[in-house]
Amino acid sequence: MNPAQLRAEIPVLKKRAYMFSGGIAPATNRTIKAMDDYMKWVTQDPDGLYLHTEDAMHDCRALFAKLVGADADEIAFVESTSAGSNLAVDMLTPAPKGSNVVFDEYAYPSSVYPWKLKGRENVALRFVQPRDGIVHFEDMEAAVDDDTIAISISHVTPGQGFKHDIARLAKLAHANGAVLIVDGAQSAGAMEIDLHKWGVDFYSTTGMKWLMGAGGVGYFYAAKKHLDKTPTRAGYSSNEHGYGLHKFEFKDNAERFHLGLSNTMGAVFSKPGMEQLLEVGTKVIEKHVLDLSGYAIRGMKERGMNVITPDEEKYRLGVIGAIMDDAEQFWKFLYDRGVDTYFAGNLFRVDPHVFNNRADVDRLFEGIEAYESAHK
Ligand SMILES: Cc1ncc(COP(=O)(O)O)c(C=O)c1O
Known part of the structure; x- marks a missing residue:
């Protein structure tokens, strides 16, 4: 199985850019079937x-x-x-x-x-x-x-x-x-x-x-x-x-x-x-997660966010944190646009997994830009 095939197995991703794997996992069709059997x-x-x-x-x-x-x-x-x-x-x-x-x-x-x-x-x-x-x-x-x-x-x-x-x-x-x-x-x-x-x-x-x-x-x-x-x-x-x-x-x-x-x-x-x-394999997963988190960090910084996660691959994985006064408001804004992330106090966090892709991260970037425009 490759990351795209795993993605196709996760219903929530058809609509939402779900990037909160550091909190809770979305169900796959196989999980749903197992629970139906249960x-x-x-x-x-x-x-x-x-x-x-x-x-x-x-x-x-x-x-x-x-x-x-x-x-x-x-x-x-x-x-x-x-x-x-x-x-x-x-x-x-x-x-x-x-x-x-x-x-x-x-x-x-x-x-x-x-x-x-x-x-x-x-x-x-x-x-x-x-x-x-x-x-x-x-x-x-x-x-x-x-x-x-x-x-x-x-x-x-x-x-x-x-x-x-x-x-x-x-x-x-x-x-x-x-x-x-x-x-x-x-x-x-x-x-x-x-x-x-x-x-x-x-x-x-x-x-x-x-x-x-x-x-x-x-x-x-x-x-x-x-x-x-x-x-x-x-x-x-x-x-x-x-x-x-x-x-x-x-x-x-x-x-x-x-x-x-x-x-x-x-x-x-x-x-x-x-x-x-x-089935995807941990080597493939790690490479994919590092690629997406690097892509996200670069794009968030380019859009002016105060990212606190290190750039270097050896010091990071899938969790990306940024500090902002209005983290909760921003989280809600994204949530309403179908982009799932996380906040706690002044911490904003986004956690792309192997089933996410750059298009999901692009939806985050669009959200950042839309939020900026709405709050100018
Ligand atoms: C580093 C770390 N440890 C532990 C937990 C959760 O602990 P538990 O499995 O006891 O709920 C979290 C959840 O956010 C975590 O980020």
Whole structure:
């Protein structure tokens, strides 16, 4: 499948220039069919549904593993990125007195808050400040020392669209006896990722954005070497011995993080999108996303927008941020013209994915020009 063929599979694109993949994914025809089947099962054959949905969850783990260069056994099916972040922190605490964790100032709150829970006060949180919109590796390096237990970052940051070099950060963490925790909510599904090769320890993401799946679905990767660490919660799904009340041992794979019945509807919804992304291929996806984001950045700047996302490909991916006082008004103006973007406070954001094309971005440009004229 090529990007144009995937595009043809997404009904909303017939009318709208949908460029909010950093928020929520549009359904493809295959997703719609899967949900129709789900409704048929639940109304006509609930017993069949019980069997099928369990499969869908494991299929999602396997598909996700393929997309990020991991093994399915290292992937837990969780409810959100935040749930995954908490699992990683649970396994690293309690930490020795005097420990620290290194973030950058663009970190997502769900990476930071788990460290603020009771009993974790002895871990100092260090925040590296970006310079000119870039989190410099050298600054991260300077913040790490022998007491660092983790470097914790968003692979691609959600406002600025800054992309870290996580292979380099993994090396830095390991050289100091620490681990690398990555929030992949703005990267998984939009680029080639090789968690094994890059040496990432923990990686969490949501299914509902670039992975073209459902809300309430997330994936948590723990590298094999960490699967001997003990989770803080247990359920029948985590028990090697199933339902037996008197025998409990955690499974030796990432299912040890599963508790009970998972989000089966979300699993059914989430499978087709990942299948289709794999059919396009992550190499093609990354090239396409970088091309479109570069095109968008150039055009937005030419039209006078205050873009904060770096120009250089190595520092960006699919999220493009710009600062403007009237971001909400501008977002609404575009929305009414059939161009879907995002705003938060004074941040305006546009996130083209592999199923978008230059014509979608041109509709954004036309919107910028029309907004300018209307507000002169
Ligand atoms: C970097 C990043 N992390 C996490 C999330 C979402 O977290 P969750 O999956 O817990 O809702 C977002 C959503 O915008 C995000 O941009």
